């Protein structure tokens with residue numbers, strides 16, 4: 442497994458330097474990528490991982506240093522150029538067109554043509570079907586992207602990347618939106634691509650994926666490559682140390698929570714599927730959450746976790762039935778506005794679309810949902826807004842040049858930290874979090890766990906959905922499981938084991 446002198450890299454980056462206005466994103470970075478291997482690239486949010494991948498795949502063409510393909514110097518003019526030599530990238534931020542179908546997205550810009558020079562829809566659909574079945578995605582290739590869950594959209598991105606002849610497949614945090622079963626399918630696929638000699642470049646924040654999947658690892662820190670070796674030659678703890686540049690001492694330790702009164706009570710919540718099928722996405726779900734309690738909701742993809750949040754928040758009032766009580770008062774939540782007024786804050790799963798105004802400053806984004814907090818004599822105070830932003834920038838370590846930097850310029854993980862800050866700034870009574878640490882580095886994850894924990898101590902009722910069992914077990918006081926839209930189990934903290942919770946979440 443060790444790269445010997447005879448092992449030649451398919452693609453090699455030498456002394457790559459990339460400067461953005463005010464930010465040195467990459468500083469003399471070297472990377473070697475080997476055929477038939479998984480070459481992992483890790484580092485904290487903002488370390489430069491995506492920027493390096495954008496250079497390898499022809500997105501950025503302005504940089505210092507050089508790329509070598511099979512030992513020969515090469516300079517890509519654009520992404521098509523890179524694709525033509527077999528380099529395909531699945532970006533961290535999905536780049537699909539929501540209004541187009543799955544098949545149209547896969548073949549966008551290079552649709553197969555019939556003899557009559559019209560688009561050969563049949564061929565497009567057939568090839569799309571083959572790709573989807575390889576990836577075990579059960580969806581209609583003519584269905585719109587917007588009708589898919591975010592994890593399913595990620596799989597379409599993967600299908601699209603595979604529809605080219607690939608020699609090097611770059612995956613930028615591919616599993617961050619995938620369920621466990623989807624991840625298993627992806628890993629099987631990666632194994633088969635390896636056997637075909639494809640080189641995989643794999644960016645991840647999940648350290649268990651390193652040991653499970655990767656052959657080589659490169660660690661980036663603040664734009665520099667600080668380590669490169671075979672994975673088996675370095676313990677994971679050392680990788681983490683290299684990423685952050687110091688020992689991590691303060692791993693999250695949960696504080697005891699003194700449970701208060703019932704804050705939120707949900708009874709018989711049901712939600713029909715859209716359309717006329719009469720089928721249910723949620724059926725008769727009841728639970729409550731107390732002040733100062735963290736309730737975890739665990740279920741596999743499709744179990745109804747996100748739908749449950751949507752139902753409670755009044756996103757689909759015509760299809761939803763059941764009752765919601767806040768502080769013993771029954772309340773009819775007919776729209777998300779009503780939910781916010783009632784004291785519910787919601788950190789959504791698909792943050793890019795639901796949570797951020799990309800071309801606005803970090804500070805504005807953070808204060809968007811809590812304008813009343815930055816009023817002074819009835820007027821918006823830039824000063825207060827700035828102060829608030831600085832507090833979160835510091836607390837969540839949002840890597841940025843200043844709080845007036847536009848969010849579009851931040852790395853993926855740092856954008857997510859901005860959304861989390863925005864909702865924390867609303868001082869909610871009840872806080873819903875849907876996969877709050879997706880794409881966030883190990884260090885910042887611990888910071889977010891601490892914040893959630895502190896909020897609970899302060900009296901907030903917290904409901905969190907996470908597909909990472911270790912995460913949900915670390916921060917919850919109680920966990921309920923959902924399976925196929927129904928309540929399927931409940932566990933007090935003392936009873937938590939991975940086996941029990943997973944068992945309750947699996948269809949019987």
Ligand SMILES: Nc1ncnc2c1ncn2[C@@H]1O[C@H](COP(=O)(O)OP(=O)(O)OP(=O)(O)O)[C@@H](O)[C@H]1O
Nearest residue numbers: 461466486487488489490491492850851852853854
């Ligand atoms: N278009 C841009 N303009 C200005 N600065 C940018 C731009 N893209 C990235 N940066 C900056 O370059 C640095 C590296 O960002 P990059 O996206 O490569 O990080 P990353 O390692 O992929 O992080 P993450 O894990 O959060 O995705 C960050 O400081 C980021 O703010």
Ligand SMILES: [Mg+2]
Nearest residue numbers: 491533852853
């Ligand atoms: Mg990135």
